[in-house]
Amino acid sequence: MDISELGEFALIARLTAGLTSHSSSDVGIGDDCAVLDMGGDNLLLATCDSQVEGVHFTLQTSSPEHIGRKALAINLSDIAAMGGEPRYALISLLLPPHLSVDVLDGIYAGLRAEATRFNTAIVGGNISGVGVAQQICIDITLLGTVKRGYALLRSGAGAGDILCVTGTPGESAAGLSTFVRPSTTPTVPPFPQLSIDPQSLQYVRERHTAPTARVREGQILSQLGPDKVTAALDISDGLSGDLQHLCERSQCGVLLDLARLPLGEPLHTIARAYSRDAHDWILHGGEDYELLFTCAPDAFEAVHTAIRAQTGTPVTPIGLMTPASQGMQILYPDGHAASLVAQSWDHLKH
Incomplete structure (x- = not known):
């Protein structure tokens, strides 16, 4: 082997x-x-x-x-x-x-x-x-x-906690796609020229080539204390794969609400140009470096208010942690739920 x-x-x-x-x-x-x-x-x-x-x-x-x-x-x-x-x-x-x-x-x-x-x-x-x-x-x-006592770990989430994400994940993966899979429009080195909004194009490309670490946001989460913010990690390998890591470490399941995933206008624009489902990039893209975290049910407003007031970064509730026996599930807008299959980046298999 x-x-x-x-x-x-x-x-x-x-x-x-x-x-x-x-x-x-x-x-x-x-x-x-x-x-x-x-x-x-x-x-x-x-x-x-x-x-x-x-x-x-x-x-x-x-x-x-x-x-x-x-x-x-x-x-x-x-x-x-x-x-x-x-x-x-x-x-x-x-x-x-x-x-x-x-x-x-x-x-x-x-x-x-x-x-x-x-x-x-x-x-x-x-x-x-x-x-x-x-x-x-x-x-x-x-x-x-x-x-001491304020480190955010992956292992603290419990059933009933709210799953949240900072910012708008998926944009880095969209930016990478514009480099490696250009549209049918002729390319001009070094950057493929796409028939889409140039501001959206530049934005998603810079989200890939020059990501921003959410350092201040993480410090705010830590300072709120473990009774409010229960677990956290960053999204490097893709939301679905990193969510799997959080579930495994916390011995929880999750119900992820597809309709709640934050979809920024630049990502929507690029997805439309490529005839792609933007949710695929949000769920399974990588290198977003947003924070994926859980908080106590009664703490979300305090968490959201603190981060937005001090950094301007949006925080979105995207799901609910469940007992481990329920596994990872995704809730679709029509009300049905199905298994969420993690698709992490693996350095040795790509």
């Missing part, structure tokens, strides 16, 4: 089986960050993620600055999902020898801009060549903190 047959999540389970923590308070594999008890009032958050040329970005569809911004943003999103404050980043670069110094300068400009935006210090890293390979690889380790 090779690793593509095993798949990403089964491989993670295989590699991490039997790993132990130093403290019973530590949270290891299975959440967006490791949560480490170093003593004191704050817990240490640790995460790492990589961006690989040809897999996560191309120089034809992303500017060097956007590549750098996204590389850090996806790590910042993990800290956001825990309700934490990002603090220190270490950047490892794996570089082909032909790479232009100007491209690398642009990538680092993006990294510095994103770090400054979220008050994060770049404190070190490493540079290595990639031999005969031709791909740029950017690997980042990010450290942050969260107040």
Whole structure:
């Protein structure tokens, strides 16, 4: 058996089986960050993620600055999902020898801009060549903190909690589609020219190439306390797949209301141009980096009001957590429910 047959999540389970923590308070594999008890009032958050040329970005569809911004943003999103404050980043670069110094300068400009935006210090890293390979690889380790007792975990949801999402997921997947599956309109490198609203086109493309981590939104959720906000994670692999992770960790089922999924006008415009069901992108697209979270039934108004007032980010209730025996269900507008099949991105099977 090779690793593509095993798949990403089964491989993670295989590699991490039997790993132990130093403290019973530590949270290891299975959440967006490791949560480490170093003593004191704050817990240490640790995460790492990589961006690989040809897999996560191309120089034809992303500017060097956007590549750098996204590389850090996806790590910042993990800290956001825990309700934490990002603090220190270490950047490892794996570089082909032909790479232009100007491209690398642009990538680092993006990294510095994103770090400054979220008050994060770049404190070190490493540079290595990639031999005969031709791909740029950017690997980042990010450290942050969260107040003891206030870390948002995937495991706290219970039946009766309300499932919510920030922003408008699906737009990143739509943006990617405009790069890799252009319309029948002739293309002009480097970007396919589509016969659709150029503002919508630019918007969804930038949602893919330069996502925004919901750091402040996550901190607000954390500060509201575990009696109000019960579980959270970010949407990196697609809403349906990440929802499955939340259900598994919380040992719950879910009834997802299709009619409540937030559908922004740019996504609607792109879906119409491509004759696609926008809900497919919302449910099964990836790299949105919105927050998917649960809250107590009587807490939604307080949660919605706090986030909207302090950030302007919309929060939408999209479902209800149910007993685990009911599994993952999706409710259609005509009133019938059916099984919701998760379709996560798997790095080893694509």
